[in-house]
Amino acid sequence: MWLIHSSVGRKVIMSVTGIFLVLFLTFHSVMNVIVLFSAEAYNSVASALGANWYAVIGTGVLALGFVLHILYALYLSWLNLKARGKDRYAVTKRQEGVSWSSKNMLVLGIIVFGFLVLHLFHFWAKMQLVELQYGHGWEAAGFQNPQDGAYFINASFSNPIFSIIYIVWLVALWFHLTHGVWSSLHSIGVNNKTWINRVKCISNVYSTIIILLFIAIPVYFLLGFRVL
Amino acid sequence: MEKLLNLTLKVWRQDGPKAKGAFETYKLNGISPDSSFLEMMDILNDQLINEHKDPIAFDHDCREGICGTCSMYINGHPHGPDSGITTCQLHMRSFKDGETITVEPWRSAAFPIIKDLMVDRSAFDKIIQAGGYISVNTGGIPDGNAIPISKWHADEAMDAASCIGCGACVATCKNGSAMLFVAAKVSQLSLLPQGKIEASQRAKKMLSKMDELGFGNCTNTGACEAECPKNISITHIARLNREFIGAKFID
Ligand code: HEM
Numbered sequence: 001m002w003l004i005h006s007s008v009g010r011k012v013i014m015s016v017t018g019i020f021l022v023l024f025l026t027f028h029s030v031m032n033v034i035v036l037f038s039a040e041a042y043n044s045v046a047s048a049l050g051a052n053w054y055a056v057i058g059t060g061v062l063a064l065g066f067v068l069h070i071l072y073a074l075y076l077s078w079l080n081l082k083a084r085g086k087d088r089y090a091v092t093k094r095q096e097g098v099s100w101s102s103k104n105m106l107v108l109g110i111i112v113f114g115f116l117v118l119h120l121f122h123f124w125a126k127m128q129l130v131e132l133q134y135g136h137g138w139e140a141a142g143f144q145n146p147q148d149g150a151y152f153i154n155a156s157f158s159n160p161i162f163s164i165i166y167i168v169w170l171v172a173l174w175f176h177l178t179h180g181v182w183s184s185l186h187s188i189g190v191n192n193k194t195w196i197n198r199v200k201c202i203s204n205v206y207s208t209i210i211i212l213l214f215i216a217i218p219v220y221f222l223l224g225f226r227v228l
Numbered sequence: 229m230e231k232l233l234n235l236t237l238k239v240w241r242q243d244g245p246k247a248k249g250a251f252e253t254y255k256l257n258g259i260s261p262d263s264s265f266l267e268m269m270d271i272l273n274d275q276l277i278n279e280h281k282d283p284i285a286f287d288h289d290c291r292e293g294i295c296g297t298c299s300m301y302i303n304g305h306p307h308g309p310d311s312g313i314t315t316c317q318l319h320m321r322s323f324k325d326g327e328t329i330t331v332e333p334w335r336s337a338a339f340p341i342i343k344d345l346m347v348d349r350s351a352f353d354k355i356i357q358a359g360g361y362i363s364v365n366t367g368g369i370p371d372g373n374a375i376p377i378s379k380w381h382a383d384e385a386m387d388a389a390s391c392i393g394c395g396a397c398v399a400t401c402k403n404g405s406a407m408l409f410v411a412a413k414v415s416q417l418s419l420l421p422q423g424k425i426e427a428s429q430r431a432k433k434m435l436s437k438m439d440e441l442g443f444g445n446c447t448n449t450g451a452c453e454a455e456c457p458k459n460i461s462i463t464h465i466a467r468l469n470r471e472f473i474g475a476k477f478i479d
């Protein structure tokens with residue numbers, strides 16, 4: 001299979017899963033900021049994404065996207081380490097125009113993954129998972145209403161340490177995305193001399209918008225506001 | 229006359245492919261800033277020979293930036309700190325009096341060291357042999373402008389064709405990938421009508437050969453473009469990706 005056995009094929013998987021995750025993040029960030037305007041509106045979105053089949057299948061596809069992206073990231077990085085060889089240069093210098101992120105995608109990805117696990121514990125495990133396990137019996141089982149997303153947001157982010165951790169996470173993600181967005185287009189061949197600088201610029205702007213939307217929430221809480 | 233340079237050189241010495249290498253430090257005095265880097269290396273080798281020591285082995289041939297053999301990793305950059313030139317085109321005026329200059333060979337798994345600063349780049353020849361040619365009989369010499377080629381295509385193909393196969397792109401790539409080289413060699417042919425016919429076959433064959441020889445996967449850092457003595461653009465890599473992916477979808 002060329003998607004496993006050729007370097008460009010492997011990059012296609014990285015790119016397609018990457019774009020898919022970026023699209024998910026776009027949706028997720030837009031959905032999140034709603035909570036700053038109306039907790040009720042946010043909760044209606046959250047309940048629409050509860051334990052119904054569409055949402056469960058969506059979550060499954062998303063998880064698959066993550067798993068593929070991460071497995072390929074590890075496989076690629078291992079192959080690249082081998083191709084680099086055992087001997088290192090005694091002196092290395094940065095090249096002009098080469099972004100720091102582009103050389104540290106794995107590290108950034110691992111940071112993102114670490115926080116992702118935390119994030120799943122904090123939100124997903126209390127929301128969709130509870131609904132899947134107990135359905136309408138969440139109350140009897142002693143849980144908070146799993147569709148009350150605004151409650152969870154309010155509870156978690158009221159802790160300033162939690163908000164700061166999220167900001168660190170989002171900054172790492174921003175670095176990952178500034179390289180990732182244009183790189184994913186380049187990997188599938190969507191680039192040329194006229195467009196390369198534009199594509200890089202679009203990549204930076206797009207990543208910044210997504211991250212600003214996300215970061216608005218912890219910042220809002222750090223400034224002392226609450227959503228409930 | 230400009231002030232002569234007194235330098236300290238830290239050079240990688242390695243007896244053979246299997247031997248363990250190490251840096252040796254040499255003092256070299258009275259180097260003219262007008263001399264080229266390779267002339268400086270020649271003077272150093274003279275000094276070593278006079279001291280009855282083994283001279284430093286390094287590749288060089290044309291000494292005018294067209295053959296691509298002069299592979300040296302100088303102070304953390306392939307072909308030295310200046311951009312858009314080869315080692316042989318580098319002048320000593322790029323260095324300061326009293327400076328310590330570190331000279332290393334290309335280091336990449338696909339380019340094993342032969343001796344000192346010489347590396348085996350025959351992997352590039354194998355990639356070319358896999359498909360970097362046009363296998364149709366084009367007959368006698370055709371009329372100059374018999375085949376119309378747009379200015380854009382001519383320029384783009386010519387830019388790609390300026391790749392001299394030096395391997396600096398591989399040497400500097402954190403992934404040990406040869407994509408810039410392969411992309412340049414694929415583009416220079418596939419952009420022109422004679423080479424277009426075999427374009428997708430060529431992309432597949434050369435890329436598979438590259439993978440088979442143990443070069444890495446490109447993650448678009450762009451370090452290759454920054455260090456390439458011919459300023460080959462990474463947009464050629466996007467074209468190669470396009471061609472390869474297209475060919476695979478047709479299969
Ligand atoms: C929300 C999460 C993530 C998003 C949106 C994302 C997005 C992307 C995108 C768009 C690319 C560029 C693909 C390409 O160059 O073709 C990329 C590359 C990469 N990602 Fe992620 N990623 C995420 C999480 C992760 C995680 C968790 C890891 C690893 C543990 C990771 C590791 C990597 C690596 C190593 C690369 C570079 C590989 C390459 O360029 O071929 N990413 N990512």
Ligand code: SF4
Pocket residue numbers: 296390391392393394395396397398408409412452455456457458459460
């Ligand atoms: S692409 Fe540039 S760096 Fe790579 S082999 Fe060709 S000339 Fe050398």
Ligand code: FES
Pocket residue numbers: 287288289290291292293294295296297298314315316317
């Ligand atoms: S010796 Fe030929 S390019 Fe430098």
